[in-house]
Amino acid sequence: MDLTVAEGAAPREGFLLVEVDRFQGPLDLLLHLIRTQDIDVFDIPISKITDQFLQAIRGIQAHDLDGAGEFLEMAATLVRIKAQMLLPRTEEEEDEDPRAELVRRLLEYEQIREISARLSAAEADRARRFGKGFNPPRPRRPVAETPLETTWEEVWEAALRVEMPEPRLRQHRVATRTVAMEDKIVLILDALRDTTRVEFTGLLRGFEEKIHGVMTFLAGLELTRRRILFLRQSSPFAELWIYRREDEEEGGDPEDIRPPEEEGAAQA
């Protein structure tokens, strides 16, 4: 769009050349007009500023209505304030200056711009420090064998087949488990110190969360793997028994120490 308002602009006194493009919005433009002319923001010559503002946005084309709307809205506000300024202020003294709200917005916006600049500096500083992590290398697609001779149609077809690789986001965090399996190993070994077998559910007494059950079970499996004990369950959902493996004898017959009340089931 053509936002330069250069032509025919120069001669008038107090006139500015403004490229609306450069501005993030009407407040930005307004602030620019005020600051570049050293205008006291608490005493804005509203008539002059309104003229300059209208002149600056004259180039905005109708097809950019989206962005233009914001500038036009501000133009309307300025014209309204200008009209209000012309009214004799007869009523009570406390009647607010018609410009007050605009001034408040402008100052606020200026402050935000200052903060944005500081954020930008902080962002740049932070970007100079690197943490752990890596960007996965871009996957290389195998190069297909292409015949030397080709037609534009083939190229076109090939272009249509190209897919953008899915961006992958990887992140990992170190999080501690709330219940440690190591603790459960100690718990099991303690329970088996003076007896040869112990009920699994007995080991869960006093612990509420499911994670304790999971970790106790994992600890049981781990100790089984280490050949320190073995697990026995007579049927699905029946009580799980944990047995101490006697000595190191590999061939030791575990059948000997199965709980008597489950004898029949265990053999099945």
Place this chain on the structure above:
Amino acid sequence: MNAHQIVEAVLFASDAPLTADEIARADETLDEDRVEDAIRFLQAEYDDAERSFQVVELAEGYQVLTRPEFAPYLERFDNVPRPSRLSGPALETLAIIAYRQPLGRIEMEYIRGVGSAGVLKTLQDREMIEVVGRAEGLGRPVLYGTTARFLEHFGFKSLEELPRPEELPIILRERVQLGPEEEVEEAEADSDQLVLGEGSEATASVSSDEPDPNVAQAEETPSG
């Protein structure tokens, strides 16, 4: 194993800031205070040894990051992750949310003077802001606030580390405060008392010379 070794191991293995409380979960002998002691110990040790990295306080936690002066060496690698910088409008929007949170889109657009739906979406996608609640009133519009990612991205320990409004070199800043909640009320009260000078020469002379009765009437009509 020393406490500072355990803390070091945990920090070393993490690619995101961890709070002292999170680090303390590594071992029963640790608590927040001991973790912080250990971190101070590590910080001094790294400094003494002139390591290329430091334990940095970030986003309410700690993370091991390289010293800024090594950036040029690391920037030569494509697979070293570098966060992309935010655009001007995104920074502006984020600045407003950081100081005014929670706040909704309509208020944002009034402050900025431009439509902000797109930039809010972008900031949300980048996890710089999140929906923190809903306003009372018509349609119960969503309200946005900043995230821990925001603090991480800008290298802030906490929101307290943002520049205070009173540090900003802007005239009459006390009248237009962007401070935390308790100060906003005050600021709003003050802004009502904005005293402006008399109208500019041009408008003042017009209004005194030719008060237009039609315009005056027009103003009274809608108020009645």
